[in-house]
Structure formats: C-alpha cells, structure tokens
Amino acid sequence: MNELRQFLPYVRTQKKLYLLGFIGSLFRFLIPLSVPLVVKYLFDDLLRNEVLSRSDKIGQLLLIAAIMLGAFFLIRAPMEYVRQYFLNRANNRIITALRKDAFAKVHSLDSKYFADNRSGEIGTRFFDDIEKIRGYMTALFSNVWIELVVLVCVVGLMLTLNPELTLIAVLLVGFQFVLAHVLSRKVKSTTRTVMNYRSVLSGFVLERIQGALWSKLFQSEKRDRELLDGHLDQYSRMTDRQVGLQALSLSSVNVLSDFTPFLVVAIGSLFVIDGRLTLGCLIAFFAYVDRMRGPVAALVQAIPAIAEGSVALQRIFDFMAVPVTVREKDDAKTLMRFEDAIVFDRVSFAYNGRNRVIDDVSIRIERGKTYAFVGESGGGKSTILQLITRMYDVDHGEVLIDGTNIKAYSLESLRTQLGVVTQDNFLYSTSIIENIRMAKPDATDAEVVEAARKAFAHDFITFLPNGYETAVGERGVKLSGGQKQRIALARVFLKDPAIVLLDEATSALDNESEKLVQASIERMAHTKTIVMIAHRLSTVVHADRIFVLRKGRIIESGDHKALLQMNGYYRDLYEKQKQSEQRGAE
Numbered sequence: 250m251n252e253l254r255q256f257l258p259y260v261r262t263q264k265k266l267y268l269l270g271f272i273g274s275l276f277r278f279l280i281p282l283s284v285p286l287v288v289k290y291l292f293d294d295l296l297r298n299e300v301l302s303r304s305d306k307i308g309q310l311l312l313i314a315a316i317m318l319g320a321f322f323l324i325r326a327p328m329e330y331v332r333q334y335f336l337n338r339a340n341n342r343i344i345t346a347l348r349k350d351a352f353a354k355v356h357s358l359d360s361k362y363f364a365d366n367r368s369g370e371i372g373t374r375f376f377d378d379i380e381k382i383r384g385y386m387t388a389l390f391s392n393v394w395i396e397l398v399v400l401v402c403v404v405g406l407m408l409t410l411n412p413e414l415t416l417i418a419v420l421l422v423g424f425q426f427v428l429a430h431v432l433s434r435k436v437k438s439t440t441r442t443v444m445n446y447r448s449v450l451s452g453f454v455l456e457r458i459q460g461a462l463w464s465k466l467f468q469s470e471k472r473d474r475e476l477l478d479g480h481l482d483q484y485s486r487m488t489d490r491q492v493g494l495q496a497l498s499l500s501s502v503n504v505l506s507d508f509t510p511f512l513v514v515a516i517g518s519l520f521v522i523d524g525r526l527t528l529g530c531l532i533a534f535f536a537y538v539d540r541m542r543g544p545v546a547a548l549v550q551a552i553p554a555i556a557e558g559s560v561a562l563q564r565i566f567d568f569m570a571v572p573v574t575v576r577e578k579d580d581a582k583t584l585m586r587f588e589d590a591i592v593f594d595r596v597s598f599a600y601n602g603r604n605r606v607i608d609d610v611s612i613r614i615e616r617g618k619t620y621a622f623v624g625e626s627g628g629g630k631s632t633i634l635q636l637i638t639r640m641y642d643v644d645h646g647e648v649l650i651d652g653t654n655i656k657a658y659s660l661e662s663l664r665t666q667l668g669v670v671t672q673d674n675f676l677y678s679t680s681i682i683e684n685i686r687m688a689k690p691d692a693t694d695a696e697v698v699e700a701a702r703k704a705f706a707h708d709f710i711t712f713l714p715n716g717y718e719t720a721v722g723e724r725g726v727k728l729s730g731g732q733k734q735r736i737a738l739a740r741v742f743l744k745d746p747a748i749v750l751l752d753e754a755t756s757a758l759d760n761e762s763e764k765l766v767q768a769s770i771e772r773m774a775h776t777k778t779i780v781m782i783a784h785r786l787s788t789v790v791h792a793d794r795i796f797v798l799r800k801g802r803i804i805e806s807g808d809h810k811a812l813l814q815m816n817g818y819y820r821d822l823y824e825k826q827k828q829s830e831q832r833g834a835e
C-alpha cells in the first residue's frame with residue numbers, strides 16, 4: 250500500500266489520459282450488460298405477447314437488433330479503441346517518467362553505493378522492475394477497477410430482478426474474493442523473494458560476462474558455471490513455488506466461480522417452479538451471474554501482475570530512497586575560481602566507518618604548485634583524491650578550498666575546478682572525439698585536436714581507421730591502456746581546470762610516451778595546481794612538495810632533496826627503486 254501511495258503522484262500526472270481511458274472502459278463494459286435485459290424483454294414481453302401481430306413482433310425485433318448493432322459497432326468498438334489507446338499511452342508515459350527519475354537517482358548516488366552494489370543489480374531495477382509496473386498498471390487501472398464497476402452494476406441489475414437470489418449470488422462471489430485475497434498475500438511474498446533473487450542473478454551474470462576473459466585466463470570457467478548452476482537451481486526452485494501458488498489460486502477460485510452460475514440457476518429454478526420468478530428473469534439472472542465471473546477471474550489473473558508490480562514499485566522506491574551522504578547544501582555557494590589553497594585540516598576518514606584509511610591528515614596545497622603523494626600500496630593516496638573530489642565526505646576534520654569547507658560549495662562548481670585522470674579511465678562506446686569532448690561539450694573540433702596533441706594522443710588517433718571519428722569501447726576499436734590514458738589526459742587538457750588530479754596517470758605509458766606526457770604536465774604546471782600520485786618516484790622528483798603516506802598518515806613531507814636528506818622512509822623507497830631500475834637496465 251505504501252508503494253501505491255508513492256506511486257500516485259506519477260499516476261496523477263496522467264489524469265487526463267486515464268480519465269479518457271476510464272470513460273472508454275465504462276462504455277465498452279457497460280454496453281454488453283444490456284444484453285440480458287433485452288433477452289428478458291424478448292422472452293417475457295415480446296415473444297409471449299398475444300396482442301401484437303406477427304409483423305409487429307418482427308418489426309420490434311428488427312428495431313431492437315438495429316439498436317444493439319448500433320450500440321456495439323458504433324459505440325462499443327470505438328470506445329474499446331479509446332480505452333486501449335489512452336490507458337496504454339498513460340502507462341507508457343509513467344514508465345518513461347519512472348525511468349528518468351531512476352536514472353537521475355543513479356547520478357545522485359554516492360561512490361559508496363556503487364562500491365557496495367553490483368551494476369547488474371542496479372540495471373535490473375531500471376529495466377526489469379520498471380517494466381513489471383506495466384503489467385501492474387494494466388491490471389489495476391485497465392482491468393480490475395472496471396470489472397469492479399461492472400460487478401456493482403450487475404448486482405444492481407440483479408437486485409431489480411430478484412433480491413433473494415441476488416443475495417445468494419453475492420455471498421458465493423464474496424467468498425471467492427476472500428479466497429483470492431488470502432492466496433494473493435502468499436503469492437506476493439513469494440514474488441518478492443523471486444524478484445530479489447533475480448536481481449542477484451543478473452548482477453552475477455553481468456559481472457561474469459565482464460570478467461569472462463579473466464575466467465579463461467585463470468581457467469575458472471568450470472567454477473563460474475557451477476556457481477551459475479547453483480544460482481539458477483535456486484532461482485527455479487523459487488519460481489516453481491511461485492507458479493505452484495498461482496496455479497492453486499487459479500484452480501481453487503476458478504472452480505468455485507465456474508460452479509456458481511449453475512448453483513444459482515438451480516436455486517432460481519425452484520423459484521420458477523413456485524411461480525416467484527419468470528423464465529425470462531431466470532435466463533437474465535443466469536447471464537448476470539455468469540457475468541459476475543469476469544471480475545473474479547480478472548482479479549485472480551491480475552494477482553501475479555499486481556504482486557510483481559507492487560514488489561517492483563517497492564524496490565524502485567527503496568532505490569529512490571537510498572540516502573545520499575555526499576549532499577549539496579540548499580544554499581550552496583559557487584566556487585567561481587580557485588584562488589589560494591586546498592587545506593586538509595586534521596582529516597580522518599574510514600570507508601566503512603571503522604577502519605581509518607586517512608588518519609589525522611593536515612596538509613596545504615597551494616595554487617600553482619605541484620604536489621605528489623607517494624607511499625606503500627593501500628596507504629590512502631587515492632583516497633585523498635576521493636576526498637578532494639567529494640566522492641566521499643570526511644568523517645572528522647575539514648577539507649577547505651580558499652578557506653571554505655568544500656561541503657559549502659555546489660558539487661558542480663567544485664568539480665568544474667577539477668580535472669582527474671586515474672589508473673582506470675572509462676571510455677564510452679562512442680567516437681574518440683565525443684569521448685574527449687565530454688570534458689567540454691561545446692568545444693570545437695580544433696580545441697579537441699589541440700588537447701589531444703598536448704596529451705600526445707593526436708598521432709595514434711590519426712592512425713586509427715576513422716581518425717577522431719573512430720568508435721571505441723565495446724562496439725568499436727579497442728585501445729591499449731596507454732592510449733586510454735592519453736585520451737583521459739586529453740580530456741583534462743580540454744577541460745583546462747584550475748586543479749589537476751593525476752592518479753598514476755602515466756603508469757600505463759611506455760617510457761618514451763611517459764616522458765612526453767610528463768613534459769606536457771610540467772608545461773601545465775606553470776599555470777595549474779597539480780596533485781599527483783605515483784609509484785615511480787622518478788616521475789615526482791620535480792614536485793614542489795611530496796607527501797609520504799603510510800597507513801593513512803603523513804609520515805614525511807618536503808621536496809625531493811629535503812626528503813632524501815631526511816634519510817627516512819622516502820629515501821629508502823627511492824634507493825630501492827633506483828637499484829631495481831638499474832638492475833632492470835642491466
């Protein structure tokens with residue numbers, strides 16, 4: 250019920266279309282209800298009328314036939330079209346609106362959500378769950394409610410024919426509704442389990458498809474298949490239970506609803522024998538009782554769709570309600586220009602709220618200078634960049650830009666000042682030019698080429714089959730790690746932000762390209778603030794200041810020369826790397 254309340258605002262946006270659909274439905278369903286009354290008139294009044302002549306009777310019969318023909322073909326048929334067209338159009342629009350909102354939610358989610366949930370599971374909500382709502386809306390808005398209206402009308406008409414027989418029929422049908430309702434609760438809880446498991450299954454399959462090549466390399470295909478078999482077996486056990494319950498509902502309710510007309514006619518026959526009911530009335534009654542089966546059948550058949558739809562709605566609204574921790578303040582300021590410094594003031598942070606990955610770090614990153622973070626793997630270097638970009642918020646202390654806590658700035662204005670290249674750069678399945686242009690959507694082709702030149706990407710791009718128009722990614726050419734990195738660098742050159750964050754940005758390049766790209770970065774260094782992370786210390790020796798991170802703490806800092814003089818961890822690391830590089834060269 251809760252999910253229906255949340256869903257209603259969407260339904261309200263399509264009020265007009267639903268209203269038209271409902272009017273269409275009323276005509277489409279109510280016109281057939283006149284048939285039993287006409288039949289009764291024919292039996293009781295026309296056929297048995299001894300006053301009217303044969304030709305009068307034929308005349309009346311033809312007139313009635315003409316009216317019925319008109320009602321069915323000139324009203325009911327167009328109304329059926331109106332009903333189908335407007336209701337389905339309203340349903341489609343609601344589905345589109347839900348998809349748009351779900352996608353907007355994807356963009357507002359924290360990094361933590363993506364780290365904790367598989368993309369396949371998120372995708373299931375977007376496609377599978379939202380699609381399930383179509384069946385739910387059809388059942389609820391197109392079928393069930395109109396059947397209930399029909400039911401009320403049928404009961405009203407039956408009351409005019411014979412109240413006692415009507416009461417018996419209503420009790421019998423009421424019992425079927427109660428039974429259907431009780432069984433629907435069971436179906437709903439099973440459906441929830443099935444749908445939750447389906448998203449686990451699709452998350453698993455998507456991940457294994459992405460990792461299929463790794464499975465080959467590690468010969469873990471057999472293990473993958475066994476895991477998948479396990480998931481599929483479990484899933485099919487759940488669906489077996491679901492279909493079993495649905496079959497039980499259908500069979501038990503249907504047998505009752507099939508038997509009801511006969512029972513009512515048998516009792517009605519007693520009334521006819523006693524002279525309390527005319528034969529025409531009994532025939533009309535039979536037709537109406539038979540008509541009562543429609544709503545019950547519609548309800549029973551709609552149960553799985555309604556159950557699936559309400560679980561799907563619940564899952565979608567749960568997803569929409571996922572709390573966002575990295576939030577923008579209502580009165581967020583715009584960071585117009587980075588003027589002075591980024592400051593970490595006694596910052597601590599843990600991804601899981603417990604184990605500190607950044608521990609009481611205080612640093613100052615001044616405008617126009619180059620800084621580097623070095624240290625052992627897992628020491629917290631990338632996390633520092635995550636905190637500057639506000640992918641995560643600090644637990645203690647503050648990150649300030651130009652003296653203001655970054656939480657006070659709008660996310661857009663903060664991120665406009667930042668350009669990021671990481672170890673793992675993402676390219677969309679589109680052309681190279683579009684991939685670079687995402688950094689500045691209104692950039693001219695000449696600007697894109699200029700940025701690619703600075704990133705030493707221009708040459709390899711022009712060698713590709715379609716140059717800058719070559720499609721990359723899943724459906725296009727595959728780029729090497731180094732080529733991808735250069736595209737990512739080109740994005741940063743194009744964006745031309747005040748602060749450049751480079752996380753192992755040249756690690757996938759060969760020595761020659763690395764030197765060239767380093768030269769570009771150094772050129773950039775005169776005008777920009779650069780924060781880089783590098784394992785290879787030779788790439789950071791020119792930094793104005795190097796921070797050595799270990800277990801989330803800054804253990805040493807200074808420029809390369811000063812750090813060597815400290816004779817500490819940095820010097821140790823530097824010497825070791827130098828020796829291994831020399832050994833490699835020999």
Ligand SMILES: Nc1ncnc2c1ncn2[C@@H]1O[C@H](COP(=O)(O)OP(=O)(O)OP(=O)(O)O)[C@@H](O)[C@H]1O
Nearest residue numbers: 364600601606624625626627628629630631632633
């Ligand atoms: N999204 C995450 N959720 C939970 N823990 C994380 C997450 N990302 C990183 N960590 C953990 O935080 C710690 C610091 O990771 P971080 O990536 O900052 O290290 P790093 O110094 O950049 O390492 P490397 O040099 O290997 O890239 C590691 O122990 C890592 O396991």
